[in-house]
Amino acid sequence: MLLKRLIxxxxxxxxxxxxxxxxxxxxxxxDPVDMAARYCxxxxxxxxxxxxxxSAEHRCCDLDMVARAARALSxxxxxxxxxxxAADMRAALLAGADKVSxxxxxxxxxxxxxxxxxxxxxxxxxxxxxxxRVPASSAIPSGYEIVIRGGREPTGRDAVAxxxxxxxxxxxxxxxxxxxxxxxxxxxxxxxxxLISDAVRVPVIASGGxxxxxxxxxxxxxxxxxxxxxxxxxxxxxxxxxxxxxALAADGIPVR
Amino acid sequence: MxxxxxxxxxxxxxxxxxxxxxxxxxxxxxxxxxxxLGVTPRLITSADDYVRGRIVxxxxxxxxxxxxxxxxxxxxxxxxxxxxxxxxxxxxCLGMQLLLGMSAEDGGVEGLGLIAGxxxxxxxxxxxxxxxxxxxxxxxxxxxxxxxxxxxQDAAFxxxxxxxxxxxxxxxxxxxxxxxxxxxxxxxxxxxxxxxQFHPERSGAAGAQVLRNFLNLEGPACS
Numbered sequence: 001m002l003l004k005r006l007i008x009x010x011x012x013x014x015x016x017x018x019x020x021x022x023x024x025x026x027x028x029x030x031d032p033v034d035m036a037a038r039y040c041x042x043x044x045x046x047x048x049x050x051x052x053x054x055s056a057e058h059r060c061c062d063l064d065m066v067a068r069a070a071r072a073l074s075x076x077x078x079x080x081x082x083x084x085x086a087a088d089m090r091a092a093l094l095a096g097a098d099k100v101s102x103x104x105x106x107x108x109x110x111x112x113x114x115x116x117x118x119x120x121x122x123x124x125x126x127x128x129x130x131x132x133r134v135p136a137s138s139a140i141p142s143g144y145e146i147v148i149r150g151g152r153e154p155t156g157r158d159a160v161a162x163x164x165x166x167x168x169x170x171x172x173x174x175x176x177x178x179x180x181x182x183x184x185x186x187x188x189x190x191x192x193x194x195l196i197s198d199a200v201r202v203p204v205i206a207s208g209g210x211x212x213x214x215x216x217x218x219x220x221x222x223x224x225x226x227x228x229x230x231x232x233x234x235x236x237x238x239x240x241x242x243x244x245x246x247a248l249a250a251d252g253i254p255v256r
Numbered sequence: 257m258x259x260x261x262x263x264x265x266x267x268x269x270x271x272x273x274x275x276x277x278x279x280x281x282x283x284x285x286x287x288x289x290x291x292x293l294g295v296t297p298r299l300i301t302s303a304d305d306y307v308r309g310r311i312v313x314x315x316x317x318x319x320x321x322x323x324x325x326x327x328x329x330x331x332x333x334x335x336x337x338x339x340x341x342x343x344x345x346x347x348x349c350l351g352m353q354l355l356l357g358m359s360a361e362d363g364g365v366e367g368l369g370l371i372a373g374x375x376x377x378x379x380x381x382x383x384x385x386x387x388x389x390x391x392x393x394x395x396x397x398x399x400x401x402x403x404x405x406x407x408x409q410d411a412a413f414x415x416x417x418x419x420x421x422x423x424x425x426x427x428x429x430x431x432x433x434x435x436x437x438x439x440x441x442x443x444x445x446x447x448x449x450x451x452x453q454f455h456p457e458r459s460g461a462a463g464a465q466v467l468r469n470f471l472n473l474e475g476p477a478c479s
Contacts, residue, residue, distance in 0.1 A: 001434055002386070003393045003412055040460070045393055071288050076414060076458045096284045098458065121281070121316055123389060123416045173391065201380075201387050226392065256393045256412040256460075 003254045004220045005045040005227035006241055007205060008234055010035060011052050012081075015062060017235065018052070026052075029235045032065055037072045039234065042241040045256055047077040048101065048175075048229065052150075054082025055104070061088075063095045070096020078126055086115045093120055101175060103128035104148040107155055107162070110169055117170025122202075127171035131159040131192055132179040144192050151179045159192065160199050167200045174200060175229065177207040185211030185232065193223035205229050211237070213247035220253050272309025273297040273471070276334075278325035280350055281316030289457035293468055303330030310471070311338055313451075315350030319375065319419070320362030322350050332368060339370050339449050344473040347451030349417060352444060355451055356421050371446045373423035382437030389418040390435045396442050396454070398431035403443070403450050403469050411462040413454035415442070420453060448475070 010017045010032045017035055018026035029035070036047045049069060051061040061082040069077055079092045080101030089100045089112075106113055106127055116125045130151050136143035144159035163174055176196050178189030188209040197204040206225035210216060216228040233239045245255045273290055275297045277283055283299060290297045290312075300306055313335065315322055326332045335355075339345060347355050359365045359375035367375065378388050393412040398404040415433070420440040423429055430450065431443030442453045450470065456463035 001395060002390070003395070005392055070284055071291070074289065074292065074458065074460050074464055076455075093282055094284065096282075096288065098285065123316075123391060172389070203387055203391055226387070 001254050003045075003256050004225075004248065005205075006043070006216070006245060006248070006255065007046040007048055007227050007229040008036070008039045008044045008241065009048040009050060009207070009229050009231045011050050011231065012062065012065065013053050015065065027236070033068045033072050035235075036069055036077070039241055040073050040075050043245055043256070044075065044241045046075055046227070047073060049077065049079045050101070051079070051081030055149075057082075058084075060084065061092060063091055066092055066095040066097050080126070080128055086112060086119060089116050089120065089124070093124060099124050099126045099173070101126040101128040103130065106166060106171070107146060107148050107157070110165065113166055113170040115170075117172065122170050122172030125171050126173045126175055126205075127163070127166040128175045128177065129159060129162065129166075129196075130177045130179050131189075133189075133192075142195055144195070147179060160195050163196045163200050167202050171202065173203045173205065175205040175207050176225075178209060181209030182207070183232070184209055185237075187211065187215040188219035188223060188225075188228070190219055190223040193219055193225050197224035197226070203227065213239070213244050213251075216244060216248055217251040217253055220248070269309070271295050273312060274306055274309055275299045275312045275314065276326075276329075276331050276351075277301045278315070278322070278329050278331055280322045280325055281314070283314055285455075286312060286314045286348065286457045289464065289467055293464065293471065295471065301329060303334040306334055309343075310473075311335070311343060311345045312348070313345060313351035313354075314348040314457075315354065316416075317350055318362050319350065319353060319359040319365040319367065322354055323365055323367065326354065326368075335368060335370065339447065342448045342475060344470065344475055345449045346470045347449070348457070349453060349455060352451035352453055353419060353421055355444070355449060356423065359419065361419055370449055371421075371423055371428050371444055371451075372425060373421060373428070375419050375421050377419050378436040378438065380436070386436045388436070389416055391416045393459075394433050394435060394442075394454070396431045396433050398443060399429075401430040401443070401445060401450070402473060403430065403445070403466055405469050405472075406465050407462055407469075413442075413452070413456065413459040413463060413466075415454045417453060448473070
């Protein structure tokens with residue numbers, strides 16, 4: 001049976017892991033590779049390294065860190081942040097990343113999804129999308145709008161329509177990050193996650209809002225997510241991956 | 257080929273691992289997984305560079321370009337010769353699929369045929385709720401082959417694929433996994449050939465154990 005995945009996200013700022021709240025205010029919580037190795041040993045199914053300062057500094061993600069992570073980890077990992085084009089994707093994959101996450105770049109230059117999928121296989125191409133609840137309109141019928149540049153810039157695009165288009169163009173997986181719940185720890189955006197998951201036939205990762213194991217159970221069941229991403233729960237709130245998985249298993253969610 | 261026992265033991269020392277690089281995807285993670293076990297594999301891009309020892313035959317991508325890449329580097333002949341000689345060979349993902357006969361990918365591609373059978377796509381109609389490719393951790397029920405020493409039944413491994421192997425002989429199936437209405441062959445083997453559809457190099461402790469077991473598989477019997 002295909003198992004539900006627990007993914008741990010590390011926001012990397014200047015080589016250190018930080019955790020932000022609604023994209024504002026960040027606290028230092030450790031060395032990314034050391035932390036990732038610890039989460040790997042603790043039962044995380046996958047890791048995401050997000051270089052949150054790379055884009056603003058117009059550079060690719062930290063390839064030395066990617067190479068160190070590849071050496072240390074025996075589970076798949078994704079890198080995001082700072083990927084500017086297919087050449088950056090190639091560099092990250094050659095450094096040892098399994099997948100590359102594209103967010104604002106995919107919205108601004110959607111052809112990069114196709115180029116990446118053709119060159120490296122769609123399983124390497126993760127669409128990261130930040131979505132925000134808005135009043136439903138003819139332009140945004142789902143009531144969720146895509147925002148870019150770290151949530152600062154609305155695009156006028158419907159999240160569900162964008163998910164479908166991105167998959168048609170080559171995205172092999174979608175990480176759905178709900179801006180409204182990110183960092184708030186009161187649960188994932190179940191409706192948004194379910195809308196996206198039901199609209200596409202690629203795996204969907206729910207992101208933004210995890211504060212306790214019940215939140216993961218809810219999004220994996222009612223949100224139809226294939227995987228749930230956590231950050232502060234394991235970085236600063238005292239939960240372990242093993243503990244979260246035991247709670248999920250007790251709830252009847254199939255996990256490793 | 258017959259040789260002195262001492263020679264055979266040396267040839268198949270667990271530390272001699274050659275990874276075939278035939279342009280089918282990135283081999284970094286496979287190489288690093290062996291390095292974590294204390295083995296430094298040699299990557300070769302031509303059959304002429306093969307000396308001796310265990311062969312790892314990984315690969316991600318499509319069957320058509322994979323077979324082209326193999327032929328261009330003489331690896332098809334190398335694999336046939338070494339399989340016949342009893343060299344331990346580990347196929348991974350596309351490497352596994354290319355060991356079989358016909359693949360339905362790319363409009364039909366003739367594989368190496370070292371394991372009788374075919375490679376076919378998952379049929380979405382069999383289970384409309386599943387997603388293709390089959391991506392993520394799934395469980396393996398194995399038959400107790402030496403490749404799975406110390407690996408519990410239903411241990412989970414990491415998969416990424418849309419096609420799967422359908423060996424003709426049940427004896428060539430070493431493990432099975434359920435997905436999309438299929439109980440498909442996720443581990444196959446024949447003689448000294450073993451192969452996994454999943455990625456042991458990305459499958460945590462269980463995957464590392466499979467790789468360790470591969471390093472312990474015996475080569476040709478001494479005679």
